[in-house]
Amino acid sequence: MKNEWPLWEVFIRGQHGLSHRHVGSLHAPDAEMAIKNARDVYTRRNEGVSIWVVKAADIAASSPSDKGPLYEPSQSKVYRHPTFFDIPEDVGAM
Amino acid sequence: MYAQMIKTASTGVKSREEMTEEERRFQDRIDAGEKIEPKDWMPDDYRATLIRQIGQHAHSEIVGQLPEGNWITRAPTLERKAILLAKVQDEAGHGLYLYCAAETLGVSRDELTEDLLSGKMKYSSIFNYPTLTWADIGAVGWLVDGAAIMNQVPLQRTSFGPYSRAMIRICKEESFHQRQGYDIMMKMAQGTPEQKRMAQDALNRFWYPSLMMFGPSDKDSIHSAQSMAWKIKINTNDELRQKFVDQTVPQAEYLGLSVPDENLKWNEETGHYDFTQPDWTEFFDVIKGNGPCNTDRMAARNKAWDEGKWVRDGLLAHARKRAARVAAE
Numbered sequence: 001m002k003n004e005w006p007l008w009e010v011f012i013r014g015q016h017g018l019s020h021r022h023v024g025s026l027h028a029p030d031a032e033m034a035i036k037n038a039r040d041v042y043t044r045r046n047e048g049v050s051i052w053v054v055k056a057a058d059i060a061a062s063s064p065s066d067k068g069p070l071y072e073p074s075q076s077k078v079y080r081h082p083t084f085f086d087i088p089e090d091v092g093a094m
Numbered sequence: 095m096y097a098q099m100i101k102t103a104s105t106g107v108k109s110r111e112e113m114t115e116e117e118r119r120f121q122d123r124i125d126a127g128e129k130i131e132p133k134d135w136m137p138d139d140y141r142a143t144l145i146r147q148i149g150q151h152a153h154s155e156i157v158g159q160l161p162e163g164n165w166i167t168r169a170p171t172l173e174r175k176a177i178l179l180a181k182v183q184d185e186a187g188h189g190l191y192l193y194c195a196a197e198t199l200g201v202s203r204d205e206l207t208e209d210l211l212s213g214k215m216k217y218s219s220i221f222n223y224p225t226l227t228w229a230d231i232g233a234v235g236w237l238v239d240g241a242a243i244m245n246q247v248p249l250q251r252t253s254f255g256p257y258s259r260a261m262i263r264i265c266k267e268e269s270f271h272q273r274q275g276y277d278i279m280m281k282m283a284q285g286t287p288e289q290k291r292m293a294q295d296a297l298n299r300f301w302y303p304s305l306m307m308f309g310p311s312d313k314d315s316i317h318s319a320q321s322m323a324w325k326i327k328i329n330t331n332d333e334l335r336q337k338f339v340d341q342t343v344p345q346a347e348y349l350g351l352s353v354p355d356e357n358l359k360w361n362e363e364t365g366h367y368d369f370t371q372p373d374w375t376e377f378f379d380v381i382k383g384n385g386p387c388n389t390d391r392m393a394a395r396n397k398a399w400d401e402g403k404w405v406r407d408g409l410l411a412h413a414r415k416r417a418a419r420v421a422a423e
Contacts, residue, residue: 033409064135
């Protein structure tokens with residue numbers, strides 16, 4: 001059996017209420033050590049108040065070759081953006 | 095630099111006619127400033143060259159802890175000791191960010207470590223010089239980290255996404271390193287005559303090895319031309335070296351120290367300093383393994399790896415046992 005510690009992806013939530021954000025990865029034998037290591041590697045300068053770790057092998061990702069079918073359909077739907085609609089200035093803030 | 099003399103796996107930049115359809119599309123993405131991500135198609139040579147470059151960069155961060163670690167127990171005050179500890183811990187972090195970036199290219203951490211320990215992969219020549227006095231810790235922060243910043247700032251724009259993100263993180267932290275070094279130099283240069291002598295001596299010994307960090311002139315190198323086309327190298331070695339000299343000389347003047355180069359002179363015409371090139375014979379000799387500390391550095395890394403084996407194995411065995419117990423319940 002290979003004796004390399006598994007790879008974990010690290011997600012950190014900062015202090016200002018934003019979602020957890022992917023910051024990088026690290027190797028650790030288990031989740032508990034992964035969180036301890038993440039604290040040392042990724043929060044040395046008050047970057048966060050909460051850490052998530054996920055085994056990299058457990059992440060399912062979309063494939064770059066699916067870029068077209070996945071994301072192109074939204075390009076033609078400009079009406080999803082508020083700037084699509086012209087509202088007269090007289091109406092006031094909206 | 096932290097990655098010196100990286101040979102690309104290729105034989106030079108291909109013309110568009112020589113490229114395959116995939117290679118053309120890849121080059122177009124790079125030219126358009128798009129980032130290449132790990133799962134995207136990339137030429138084998140791009141992948142192999144990046145593994146070498148990022149790997150060497152990571153190894154340099156890790157080995158770079160050794161000359162500074164040498165002074166942690168002997169720092170002159172508790173505050174200096176805490177600062178140096180924090181800096182050395184940053185270097186470990188930088189090594190880890192970079193190893194992770196390299197691993198997205200399909201090489202394993204253990205393979206990278208083994209290639210460092212066997213001498214197959216290199217680290218920057220600069221870390222084969224000793225830190226003999228406390229002033230050397232100042233010179234390392236000021237000059238060595240200063241030279242590293244010169245290279246790393248443009249690399250934030252490199253074409254490979256994970257490498258670029260690691261560089262952005264590293265650059266944010268690197269400026270602390272250089273300033274703490276300069277702070278030590280200021281204290282020493284304004285101190286007793288003996289302390290000032292130590293500061294001057296540290297500058298004398300670290301000046302040329304710092305200039306060597308950028309590597310020999312590569313304006314005619316096919317490897318550099320390919321790396322620049324791929325945007326995994328942004329400036330030539332000479333450009334960065336000149337920029338470093340131009341920035342550093344006034345900082346030395348402020349300290350009241352003199353750069354150990356009789357030919358150093360401001361050139362009104364070029365708008366740059368003229369300076370003496372380092373001794374490239376010495377550089378190649380150090381790269382080959384004959385620097386003052388090569389043997390020590392490699393011995394220290396091998397010792398840490400060998401003596402840490404039972405810890406790595408023990409923690410993994412524990413994790414596996416516990417996972418098996420949970421699965422059985």
